[in-house]
Amino acid sequence: MFLAALDIALRGASVALLLLLAASLARDFKGVVGGRLAIAFALGSAAHAATCGIGTTVISPTHAPLIALSTGNVVVFWLFTRALFDDAFTLRWWHGLLWAAVAAFSLVNCLWIAPVASPRVSIIAINLLALGFIALAVIQTVRAWTADLVEQRRRLRLFIVSAAALYGGVNAVLQIAVSGSEAAAIANVANSAVLAGIVAAISVAMIHVQAGDLFPTPVTAPPVSVAGASTAPEVAADQRLVDALLRLMAAERIYRRENLTIGTLATRLGVPEYRLRRLINQKLGYRNFNVFLNNHRIEEAKAALADPAQVEVPVITIAMDAGFQSLGPFNRAFKAMTGVTPSEYRRLKAEAA
Structure with missing residues (x-):
């Protein structure tokens, strides 16, 4: 009885915190895709906190x-992890369809499959599905985290994704592994305690979030000056570094190099990675390293597409010469920056000539 009461109390605390977090996010971030996904994630997590039961076979x-x-x-x-690390992320129709398919499968499983088939097989299937999406989220985080140039949100984003993924993974493994009423009761309390702790930590972290720390603000703000009172030699050193970086971009076209990372670029310039990250963000106004590279690549591509001497050169050749590895990412980045496709841009320049 004590364990059951403690489990209910911990779940209730988690649900209350998650609903408050959803309300706070709705107040501050409902205008951006990442904010709306965060609200949906908080509400879905509240549903999880209200219903999760380790070892439950009767639903x-x-x-x-x-x-x-x-x-x-x-x-x-x-989807939330994708939006966290990609300011240009947009929801597609198939994202909603995928969510509906997973939710519908779970509903059918609860109402019809589990009661007539093996409940344990049903639990394993659902939680393996959950582990698959958690793995995708972790992979997305690992791939995109280093490109983020805003240091404060890099730490906050990594904490949120890591904590949520760790809990989700442990919960899924417990659901699959734990059997027996005594073990399930103890696992339930431990699971609810961990969930309550993680939700509380995320809620406290969100209290200190400033506009732009987690999601891009709807109104573009000017680049932030370097924190602290910089001396004249420091300002001069920063400017020399920015000049050297821009020379690498303009003269050597280093952005063409395959798999160029900010660490590689920092080594080439002989400076610590954190300093280069800060300067690209605060001096040049970029929030993402890949966007910084792609803007240089697209400027080169725009010049090539507008050049009458290159009118017969295929678009994919121009894209790959500029440093893109395939046509799809080039087309998406080009349209996001110019509002038109590369072919349309070429046609418009030819008509204007």
Whole structure:
């Protein structure tokens, strides 16, 4: 009885904190895609906190819709991690379809598959699905984290994704592994305690979030000056570094190099990575290293597409000469920057000539 009461109390605390977090996010970030996904993730997590039960094999029909929302939340989590590390991320129709498919599968599983088939097989299937999306989110984080140039949000984003992924992974493994009423009761309390702790930590971290720390603000702000009172020699040294960086971009076209990272570029310039990251963000106004590279690549591509002497050169050749590895990312980046496709840009320049 004590363990059951403690489990309910911890779950109730998590649900309350998550609902407050969703309300706070709605107040501050509802105008951006990442903010809306964060709200959905918080609400889905509240549904999870209300219904999660380690080792549960009998599911009430009244709980099935909440469990379906909880299961679909792994899709929201994956999309949330994408939006966290890509300011230009947009939701597509198939994202909603994928969420609906996962939630519908969970609902059908709760109401019809689990009662007639093996409940344990059903639990394993659902949680393996959850682990798959958590793995995708972790891979996305590992791939994109180093390109983020805003130091404060890099730390905050890594904490949020790591904590949520760790809890989701442990919960899924426990669901698969734990059997027996005594073990399940203890695992439930431990699981609820960890969830409450993580939710509390994330909520406290979000209290100190400033505009632009987590998501891009709807109104573009000018680049922030370097924190602290910089001396004249420091300012001069920073300017020399910026000049050297821009020379590498303009004269050597280093952005063409395959798999160029900010660490490689910092080594080439002979400075610590954190300093180069800070200067590209605060002196040049970029929030993402890949966007910084792509802007230089697209400027080269624009010049080539507008050149009458290169009118017969295929678009893919121009894209790869500029440093892109395939046509799809080039087309998306080009349209995001110019508002038109590369072919349309070439045609418009030819008509204007």
